[in-house]
Amino acid sequence: MADSICRTLRDGALEGELAPTLTIKDSLASPFGFHLFSHILLQLSSHVMAQKSQSQAIVIVALSRSPSSYTALLNMNGVDIASSNKWIHILDCYTDPLGWKDKTRKSVNVTDPSHQISLATSSYKTVKDVDKLFSVITELGRGLVRENKARFCVAIDSLSELLRHASLQSVASLVSNLRSHDQVSSIFGLLHSDLHEERAAAVLEYMSSMVGSVDPYHHSADGQRGYLENSLPEQNFTKGKFNVRFKRRNGRVRAMCEEFKVEPGGISFTSVSSGDGTAIAGLLPKVQFNLQLSEKERIDRSNVVLPFEHQGNGKPIQIYDGRRSLEESNSEANPISSVKKEDSAMGEIIYFRDSDDEMPDSDEDPDDDLDI
Template sequence: MLLDVIQGVEAGGFILIQDTVSCTGRGILKCFINAALKRGEDVHVLGFESPETEVCAGVDSSCVQKLHFHKGFPDPLGWTCRSSFTVDRFTSQHITQLIKDTEHAKASILVVDSLSLVLRHHDPVVICQTLQELRKGGVIKTIIGLLHSDLHQQGVVGIVCHLASTVISVAPASNERHALAKTTRRTKSGKVMQEEEYFNVSEDATLSVQAKPHQPGQVQKEANVSEADPTSNLTFNLHLSEEERKAKEKVALPFVFSQEKKSALLRPTPGSGRIMYEPDANDDFDEEDPDDDLDV
């Protein structure tokens, strides 16, 4: 699933790469950039944590002209005026105008490296609103963000993950040559797909993926659970013998009428269904004027 997400970035999506200090997700981020450039798409990088030389390292040199790096490193807060893009300009208006000012501007891919630095200096709710506005603005095709989850409270990480259409969480694996990626993808229909895979990023920013094998112990455990009979230790019997079943079928239910009772209820009797009325002396009925007793 990870390779499919990288090779075919869906329009209007927000892809979140979630890493920790024990395992970096910057390699997968570079694979996204390289794959998008090879597809001929324009990529705008808001580089707050890494210099341009590090982001471009390993990227296909024939497509590097479509990579637009907006310098936020090494002065992301604008204290020394050495950066062309600072954290306080992370708004939908500034970013949209930044992309529109690019020559031959079209729907582009926005890469935020990283969202952690932005979230440390802005209200998380405001950042989520900005991301949502950028997704619906039409100028940006896809947003790809890197988030260091161990730098934030779980509530902040949760709301950002809830906003994303795809979340890729990386973690170290027992094999030093690989790392583990857990991909959670939510489709437009609301279906959620999840898969764990081992991955490795080469020097030319290409990704190799290997499916995580199932643990034999877990499969055996699930089989044992499915074979267990929950009625084996009951003090009463839930099953009927053949004789008990036949005796049960012969018992007449109280709400079911027998044929004899139906016939008795439906059989007509003399005088049934007639209403007899005998007028008394107080009745004043005039056949010529039936409404004479009414005060009209």
């Protein structure tokens, strides 16, 4: 499944369509979102280097990690830092996001760590200005790909940090503008969902074509969840479940789940059997109406009397179904001699079949539950 995400981001956007967007959600119960973010970043980097990706460059918007940490990450995984400057650029929103350190440097001599970074890096010191941030990201991307029709990928390591400094509307506008930009191939970002209201997470999920939720690993030995409320199991410190919801262009939603394990050499994934329904139970998108009935609603529904339904007056129910025997047909050969119902104060409609082979009427009651 993680491979499916990487392939979708690698293949990029079709002509005239929005760029595929992935939002990774984690929480304090399973804080492995950045591990998954790093895994996807490394996979896309390898595709870009091998020229197997629609995007020819990557712009990393660093909000929660220093640029030096990305240098170490890429270097540790065998990426040539010297040549990577041609296809990767870091927009440093981490070192001085609000420009406060500039004021400090006027009175105190502070070394600028950006000069010690090997990767191509640009500082951005007005994170609150999201419109300007969009312009800077697109300018950096165009500077990397150079060609007019070439595309680049945008990686945002913390949407939560953006939401700290800017409004939800402006952050949503940034994502929307990036998706619709004709040179953006794909977008992926990380959101710490437990730090925000449900509305913020719902808006970003709505704007994403893929949503990945990082959930704790629950050890189930007897069918019950082994997750303790007061203390996390040992497995939750190294393992977890990655639930992903893919939104297709035709409107359908496909849900998948994988287990992952964080190891010193990286992160590994194992598929979850289809019989494990608990992994996919909560993946359906949240709607504003309830699709299930409560016990009281079921009882109330069963007590509703439908039109023409038997009222239960105690008399035997005899419903004509067009299948009377030959004796009954002969006894009713003369309509004048037909017997009227005891309680009937009105006329009757007497029906004669043309032959015994005639099929039952279309208004028959196969379930025998209507007063007709």
